[in-house]
Amino acid sequence: MKHWYPTEEDIEEASASLRQGGLIGWPTETVYGLAGNALDAGAVAAIFAAKGRPTFDPLIVHAPDMEAAFALTSEVPPEARRLAESFWPGPLTLVMPRRADLPELLSAGLPTVALRVPAHSVARKVLVSAGIPLAAPSANRFGRISPTCAEHVLEEMQGQDRVAGVLDAGPCTLGVESTVVGFPGRGRVVVYRTGGLPVEVLREVAPGIEVVDVRRAEDDPGLAVRGEQSPGMLARHYAPRTPLRLLEPGRMPPPAPGRTRGWLCFSAVPEGKGPVEVLSTEGDPEVAATRLFACLRRLDAAEVDEIIAWRVPNHGLGRAINDRLSRAAT
Numbered sequence: 001m002k003h004w005y006p007t008e009e010d011i012e013e014a015s016a017s018l019r020q021g022g023l024i025g026w027p028t029e030t031v032y033g034l035a036g037n038a039l040d041a042g043a044v045a046a047i048f049a050a051k052g053r054p055t056f057d058p059l060i061v062h063a064p065d066m067e068a069a070f071a072l073t074s075e076v077p078p079e080a081r082r083l084a085e086s087f088w089p090g091p092l093t094l095v096m097p098r099r100a101d102l103p104e105l106l107s108a109g110l111p112t113v114a115l116r117v118p119a120h121s122v123a124r125k126v127l128v129s130a131g132i133p134l135a136a137p138s139a140n141r142f143g144r145i146s147p148t149c150a151e152h153v154l155e156e157m158q159g160q161d162r163v164a165g166v167l168d169a170g171p172c173t174l175g176v177e178s179t180v181v182g183f184p185g186r187g188r189v190v191v192y193r194t195g196g197l198p199v200e201v202l203r204e205v206a207p208g209i210e211v212v213d214v215r216r217a218e219d220d221p222g223l224a225v226r227g228e229q230s231p232g233m234l235a236r237h238y239a240p241r242t243p244l245r246l247l248e249p250g251r252m253p254p255p256a257p258g259r260t261r262g263w264l265c266f267s268a269v270p271e272g273k274g275p276v277e278v279l280s281t282e283g284d285p286e287v288a289a290t291r292l293f294a295c296l297r298r299l300d301a302a303e304v305d306e307i308i309a310w311r312v313p314n315h316g317l318g319r320a321i322n323d324r325l326s327r328a329a330t
């Protein structure tokens with residue numbers, strides 16, 4: 001696997017492998033993606049294979065600007081256009097009716113496609129230089145912790161020969177995945193996955209926005225009929241190999257003599273033996289989001305019997321952090 005840097009030559013070389021059907025590890029403001037040509041069914045299949053991702057879990061397609069993104073749809077709901085105009089480029093994914101000629105696997109057979117215009121300058125340079133839309137899920141093996149720096153991608157993708165290289169632009173500035181929003185009809189605007197764009201901010205433009213509890217989405221006729229409940233919202237995901245126990249703030253786990261523990265704290269350090277990671281000593285959810293996945297990886301590598309983590313305040317980026325922690329814990 002090549003290790004590229006954001007020089008003009010390296011960006012051109014990475015873009016050339018994308019045009020030839022190869023895959024690359026690719027920096028965005030959310031997490032590192034595993035990118036391939038979204039219009040090439042072979043490249044799309046290779047992404048699923050390299051990640052070990054089940055084929056019912058659709059991919060997000062990235063475009064250099066709003067017009068290029070909308071060109072991949074068969075229809076743009078007015079609410080989607082309003083959100084795109086306000087928040088693209090940025091950590092927002094919009095699920096819209098798909099153009100019929102896109103590879104089926106991209107959408108896992110759904111009638112919709114998930115689209116995003118990323119804000120990261122290197123990501124945008126690659127999109128422009130490659131001249132194709134890029135399908136890019138996070139560059140980790142399925143179910144595992146998302147990569148927030150190039151070294152994580154090298155770790156996750158070693159031995160995958162369809163992956164030509166990773167383009168290293170340093171650590172991601174946001175650290176959690178995009179917020180996914182869909183439009184299941186009757187003017188509804190629904191958050192399928194909380195993420196890097198806080199719901200409070202979306203609400204300023206879409207006051208009626210709903211946050212769906214994915215465990216209940218199947219009971220919602222508006223979502224189930226169109227098959228639009230987000231298929232990738234699995235209970236266990238973003239998970240370290242070490243069992244993780246998630247506690248309410250202020251609680252301590254019962255003593256467990258003989259078991260080693262690692263601690264993932266929001267701001268305060270608990271009393272206890274073993275490795276400790278503090279997400280943000282200042283208690284800042286934005287800082288915590290950038291550090292979340294790297295802290296989880298270090299605790300996982302510490303080879304303790306159990307990781308103890310605490311929920312963070314549930315607003316702003318805190319919602320996305322709690323979502324990832326609860327799915328790491330299940």
Ligand code: AMP
Nearest residue numbers: 058095112113114137138230231232233
């Ligand atoms: P990621 O693993 O970060 O690439 O996230 C992709 C997620 O976006 C999927 O797991 C789904 O939850 C969601 N998604 C992608 N495409 C669609 C779609 N067509 N309909 C609903 N949700 C989608």
Ligand code: MG
Nearest residue numbers: 137138146177
């Ligand atoms: Mg992922």
